[in-house]
Amino acid sequence: MASGELVTGLLEHALSAACAASLRAAVNLGLPEALGDEPTTVDDLATAVGADAASLRRLLRALTSYDVFAENDAGRFVHTENSLALREDSPNSLKYLVLWCTEPWLWPLWAHLDESVRAGGEVFTAVHGRKFYEHLHAEWPESAKVFDRAMTQQTTVSAMTIADMLPMSGSEKIADVGGGQGIVLATLLERHPGLTGVLLDLPDVVANADARLRPGGELADRVRLVGGDCLEEIPAEADVYLFKNILGIDEDTSVLILRNAMRAAPPGARMVVVDNFVDDGPGQRLTSAMDLRMLLVMGGRKHSREGLLKLVERAGLTVHDVRPVDSNLHMIEATLPA
Numbered sequence: 001m002a003s004g005e006l007v008t009g010l011l012e013h014a015l016s017a018a019c020a021a022s023l024r025a026a027v028n029l030g031l032p033e034a035l036g037d038e039p040t041t042v043d044d045l046a047t048a049v050g051a052d053a054a055s056l057r058r059l060l061r062a063l064t065s066y067d068v069f070a071e072n073d074a075g076r077f078v079h080t081e082n083s084l085a086l087r088e089d090s091p092n093s094l095k096y097l098v099l100w101c102t103e104p105w106l107w108p109l110w111a112h113l114d115e116s117v118r119a120g121g122e123v124f125t126a127v128h129g130r131k132f133y134e135h136l137h138a139e140w141p142e143s144a145k146v147f148d149r150a151m152t153q154q155t156t157v158s159a160m161t162i163a164d165m166l167p168m169s170g171s172e173k174i175a176d177v178g179g180g181q182g183i184v185l186a187t188l189l190e191r192h193p194g195l196t197g198v199l200l201d202l203p204d205v206v207a208n209a210d211a212r213l214r215p216g217g218e219l220a221d222r223v224r225l226v227g228g229d230c231l232e233e234i235p236a237e238a239d240v241y242l243f244k245n246i247l248g249i250d251e252d253t254s255v256l257i258l259r260n261a262m263r264a265a266p267p268g269a270r271m272v273v274v275d276n277f278v279d280d281g282p283g284q285r286l287t288s289a290m291d292l293r294m295l296l297v298m299g300g301r302k303h304s305r306e307g308l309l310k311l312v313e314r315a316g317l318t319v320h321d322v323r324p325v326d327s328n329l330h331m332i333e334a335t336l337p338a
């Protein structure tokens with residue numbers, strides 16, 4: 001017979017959607033912003049966010065069990081590091097990342113995971129009639145904005161370290177391929193006044209690039225914003241190419257992206273891949289969850305260390321170094337043979 005501990009553990013996993021939903025509800029209700037520096041009662045919070053106090057009490061009980069908010073001895077609520085990170089105005093806010101991980105359209109797709117696994121590919125196209133990025137930009141512009149902000153918030157955490165790890169002496173131009181809103185590029189351009197850059201991403205994404213890179217921004221005269229499709233062409237000749245979190249697709253397509261850059265690059269160009277390894281990180285729960293989401297939505301994947309290195313070599317690049325950026329990310333440095 002199953003022990004009580006086993007039942008509890010397994011049920012907690014089976015009901016883990018409640019955790020994701022509670023985080024999303026907290027953000028949507030504006031709870032992280034409603035709670036200030038002073039310990040606050042449920043009733044006052046309920047008034048501030050316009051919620052039913054008894055139900056909000058239940059939501060807060062769930063959230064505190066995940067260390068999102070805490071309850072003091074007087075039964076008042078205070079912030080924790082986690083709840084502070086959900087505030088829009090936190091310097092390292094993760095609000096949009098939490099929204100992106102819990103977007104409403106994602107929930108029904110999870111129900112098809114067994115089909116995805118059986119078929120070895122995505123189910124998004126069968127459900128929505130179009131591939132993910134195409135559908136996202138055509139039908140869900142608000143969700144597309146959440147995605148772009150989420151990527152920027154995720155990358156803000158590592159942008160400084162990536163810049164520290166990429167010496168630019170002797171390099172004049174860097175191309176950030178699938179660079180999102182350009183947070184890494186902006187960080188590098190600020191740090192190296194002689195450097196110029198190219199930000200390549202889908203047209204809607206570069207249109208909302210970091211304000212420093214857009215026309216009128218302080219770095220605008222040193223950057224070219226290219227709205228395009230890196231599966232078709234990478235129209236940028238540069239000394240350094242950055243591919244951060246954009247090779248999470250099938251192997252042939254990843255090789256195609258690298259080769260498109262290689263076609264534009266001069267011999268000896270540096271090719272830098274920054275990504276998560278599914279088998280080397282803080283724990284398998286996060287990377288394997290991201291990996292399954294990518295399978296389901298795009299037929300993509302989080303590569304293993306060996307898999308990503310093989311892929312870079314298969315494209316025809318010479319790998320020189322693999323280093324951790326932080327507990328989540330690794331940097332692969334390669335060059336285009338002369």
Ligand SMILES: C[S@@+](CC[C@H](N)C(=O)[O-])C[C@H]1O[C@@H](n2cnc3c(N)ncnc32)[C@H](O)[C@@H]1O
Nearest residue numbers: 151155178179180201202228229230231244245
């Ligand atoms: C996971 S995000 C990573 C963004 C950024 N490199 C970062 O790490 O913050 C993947 C990026 O690839 C872009 N992308 C997807 N398909 C693309 C394509 N065919 N051509 C250019 N960019 C593409 C997306 O718009 C998105 O910004």
